[in-house]
Amino acid sequence: MLDFLIYLLTVVGIYGMVSLSLSFQFGRTGLVNFGQVAFFMVGAYFSSIATAILGLPVGLGFIIAIIAGGLLGALMALPIGDLRQDYWAIATLAAAELIRIVFLNVNLGSDYVGAAYGITNIPGPFREYFTTTTYGYFYLGLVAVCVVAAFLILSWVGRTPYGRLLKGIRESDEVARALGKDVRVARIHALSIGGAVAGAAGSLYAHFVGFIDPQFFMPIETFLIWAMIIMGGPGNPVGALVGTLVVQVIYNSTRFIQFASEYASTMAALRMVLIGVLILLVILYLPQGLVPERRRRYGARPSGKGSANTGGGHAA
Amino acid sequence: MLLKVDGITRHFGGLVALQDVMLTAAEGEITGLIGPNGSGKTTLVNIISGFLKPTSGSVIFDGTPIEGLEPHRIAQRGLCRTFQITLNPQRMTVMENMLLGAPRQRGETILQAILHPGTVHREEAANLERAWDLLEMVKLAGHADEYAGSLSGGQKKLLALAQVLMAQPRLILLDEPVAGVNPRLIDDIVDVIKLLRQQGQSFLVIEHNMGVIRALCDTVCVLDMGRVLAEGPVEAVLAREDVLRAYIAAGGQLEDEPASQTDLSTG
Numbered sequence: 001m002l003d004f005l006i007y008l009l010t011v012v013g014i015y016g017m018v019s020l021s022l023s024f025q026f027g028r029t030g031l032v033n034f035g036q037v038a039f040f041m042v043g044a045y046f047s048s049i050a051t052a053i054l055g056l057p058v059g060l061g062f063i064i065a066i067i068a069g070g071l072l073g074a075l076m077a078l079p080i081g082d083l084r085q086d087y088w089a090i091a092t093l094a095a096a097e098l099i100r101i102v103f104l105n106v107n108l109g110s111d112y113v114g115a116a117y118g119i120t121n122i123p124g125p126f127r128e129y130f131t132t133t134t135y136g137y138f139y140l141g142l143v144a145v146c147v148v149a150a151f152l153i154l155s156w157v158g159r160t161p162y163g164r165l166l167k168g169i170r171e172s173d174e175v176a177r178a179l180g181k182d183v184r185v186a187r188i189h190a191l192s193i194g195g196a197v198a199g200a201a202g203s204l205y206a207h208f209v210g211f212i213d214p215q216f217f218m219p220i221e222t223f224l225i226w227a228m229i230i231m232g233g234p235g236n237p238v239g240a241l242v243g244t245l246v247v248q249v250i251y252n253s254t255r256f257i258q259f260a261s262e263y264a265s266t267m268a269a270l271r272m273v274l275i276g277v278l279i280l281l282v283i284l285y286l287p288q289g290l291v292p293e294r295r296r297r298y299g300a301r302p303s304g305k306g307s308a309n310t311g312g313g314h315a316a
Numbered sequence: 317m318l319l320k321v322d323g324i325t326r327h328f329g330g331l332v333a334l335q336d337v338m339l340t341a342a343e344g345e346i347t348g349l350i351g352p353n354g355s356g357k358t359t360l361v362n363i364i365s366g367f368l369k370p371t372s373g374s375v376i377f378d379g380t381p382i383e384g385l386e387p388h389r390i391a392q393r394g395l396c397r398t399f400q401i402t403l404n405p406q407r408m409t410v411m412e413n414m415l416l417g418a419p420r421q422r423g424e425t426i427l428q429a430i431l432h433p434g435t436v437h438r439e440e441a442a443n444l445e446r447a448w449d450l451l452e453m454v455k456l457a458g459h460a461d462e463y464a465g466s467l468s469g470g471q472k473k474l475l476a477l478a479q480v481l482m483a484q485p486r487l488i489l490l491d492e493p494v495a496g497v498n499p500r501l502i503d504d505i506v507d508v509i510k511l512l513r514q515q516g517q518s519f520l521v522i523e524h525n526m527g528v529i530r531a532l533c534d535t536v537c538v539l540d541m542g543r544v545l546a547e548g549p550v551e552a553v554l555a556r557e558d559v560l561r562a563y564i565a566a567g568g569q570l571e572d573e574p575a576s577q578t579d580l581s582t583g
Contacts, residue, residue, distance in 0.1 A: 161423030168416045171405030180391030298411045301448045
């Protein structure tokens, strides 16, 4: 039971990073990214290729994954930076499938590596210092550090003038353009920042499970991430983490339903039904998600002019 | 001349939306742009501000041609526009809207925000100061933390005006600054624009409300069916019979009926 809890929390952490990344792209910037899994996949593959095939250290693989995710974001946004959001949805969905199909068809190094065989024996960082059980704790700690870092970085970016500009673009790119903002560049950067975070998550995932193949990165994964952030509240990074927890708990809950093994596939399908129903309820009754967006308050003008009303201040 | 629109023609497929349009706006003045619905005003504003490309002709701003430039490049040169109500950032607070308007912010590039936190902090403080000044001018200082979406129609127009002022433009294109606004607030908006003109701000104003055009504008340009029907001093132009006829033919109204008629069309 404890092992399972550790496993669950690790998965929540890894997917939490992917949710944070999508929350930044969609909730903050308004980019309808239906290809989020591609960044996760590229992170996982680049990190695995670097370590399992090329024999580089895991830390380096992790950094390569971050860079690869960021570059993919910029590359994906480059041709579509000026397009409307519905085109973004189609373009990113297609790009993600393209990348998956490339990995499905390309052997990496030798005949039985890459393509549909996937990559096996992906090393875990510092594996030799731990037993199987204690390594679970260690990896959870590692993931926790990464989630917290991603959360702090994205929250900080949200508070900069750049973060405000992204919000302005989300609300109306015409107004941002009319005020002299280069919307295209800001969007490219936003997809790149989000891509880097999702790439890091992909690397953590690959070294956690030790084996990856293209089947892990179907479009359904992207929509699960969307379910997480819609449920949690797209405008708030805390919401992304809460949504991830809820969806992952439901998704993994069937392990405990052992009394009806002949209905296993029905149960598996019912999980998705339950997630769907929950999303409907959230949209109907909590349109801003479980954790709504917070507004930054400036209060009243700090003294100097007329009234000495200085209440409020700069509480974020 | 601060702005010179020279022979602009724009086709949409077979439709000629604008035909050889000439228009000038002088520095320090308020120029009006009027015309019945469908006369091409919005198309012209979209072309001047870069949101549409002209089929032919040129737009000269401050001595350099700007037609075909991206909207943000035109705005950076000091020619900024406002939009109709619904476009303004709704789920951002009034103050966030104001700070968004500030021009050339280093912190708006992520790399700069990382490398120069001190500069960004100083810029923010200065922009905040200016934003409070402008909000006090448009009487919105008490609403700084409210979402722009929760303001009344007239307050939204005032916010859009204050926001565009943050950008410190040389010429402001106001797209129907009083359409759909409660008559009492119309006077507030007119007063603010007059005050800004006294301080030397130049405007190009599109408006259906003739009372507002008379109260504000130095010169006015009348568009009808994509052509310039008349251009010149306000009273002289508005007294012309062909201008009157164009409005009556389009079901419009030349008398000072406050906003009631435009209320219907803009909600």
